[in-house]
Amino acid sequence: MRFRGKLVEIGCIHHFTRVIGTVSKLIKQCVLRITPANWYFILSEKLVNGGVQIWCDLPQGHFFDEYAMEGVCQEANEIYLELAPENLVKALKTAQNAKWIKIKLTKKNTPYLTVEVDLPTLSAHSRTVVHDIPVYVVPRRLWPEYEEPKLPDFDVSIVMPQLKLLRNIVDKMKNLSNYVALSANQNGEMKLMVETDMVSVSTHFRDLLNPAVNRGDDSEEPDPEVFSEARIDIRKLAQFLVGQQINYTRVICNIVHRRVVHFLLLHDDVSLQYFMPVVAS
Incomplete structure (x- = not known):
């Protein structure tokens, strides 16, 4: 060897x-x-x-x-x-x-x-x-x-906004709650939301790109207006955003409703996949 x-x-x-x-x-x-x-x-x-x-x-x-x-x-x-x-x-x-x-x-x-x-x-x-x-x-x-993780059938696939912008938003939100609800649909919309007994704060993004989602032959096309959501640990999301030291050409967020979030970061010569577990409500 x-x-x-x-x-x-x-x-x-x-x-x-x-x-x-x-x-x-x-x-x-x-x-x-x-x-x-x-x-x-x-x-x-x-x-x-x-x-x-x-x-x-x-x-x-x-x-x-x-x-x-x-x-x-x-x-x-x-x-x-x-x-x-x-x-x-x-x-x-x-x-x-x-x-x-x-x-x-x-x-x-x-x-x-x-x-x-x-x-x-x-x-x-x-x-x-x-x-x-x-x-x-x-x-x-x-x-x-x-072995390379097997990709599930995602409900939503969306190209994320600039990571620097997301990092600033998540950095402020993590002072309010331990968890954030990340949701998106196939109509180019994405939301970040934190909720407490005292306050509810959300940020909305529109006109984002939706890569094609591979579905089985028997799967029906979902309503593009319907949001798929995943509740995740906001500190893990913040750590993920802070750790990026590469100017990726594209960052894709894939969501299986209330099950898993999959981030795919693409560069000319590097790809990074990050699976983040969902936290029960």
Whole structure:
């Protein structure tokens, strides 16, 4: 089992750092799945127990100039590592002016993801900083727990307003309640509402885009005016909005009425899925 990759282009280094920074803001511990074509950052908690699920997909060819890996065996050419993404961010932050970064899997009594950073100097001598990030190798029998989440049949799919605007609104709403009702319809409308015994506050958005919703052959088209709603933890929503460090081209919110909220964040070379559980009224 081997892995070695090298980033040279400074723009790729910065973008890679921002992506990992976003992941670190959302989760403390995750599984890094390394394949010949992609890196995946995965968190798989049970939604029914109030957990969240995250699936972040990075095509390695968009970031790495050199990339070589050898999985656990020929039939399963993949590597699964459990790590704290914050440790990887700390290593990458020392590389903002680096000539190159090498990331490799090493073993020094225990497994590490070793990050080597070649920094510029005023002399002819090179200056290399090495970070050893402890990892746990996930055994193959546990891999099925980290498969890509299956998407349910959504009742509503809507393109969200600017995240910065939503962040400001949610930041004010979280001082009023622990929960927010997020609702939308297929007519381009979305609402955020908090209610207490003393006050009810809501924000409305109109003229948003509705991506097509895939439905079964026997499913009837719902009334586009009807709202589907999900009551969620407002602090988890705020954490999700604050953690974004990438200018996504599109952020889509999918809702299964009173069951789950699914956020899909899309960039040219990155996609991030975030499943947020619904809280009972």
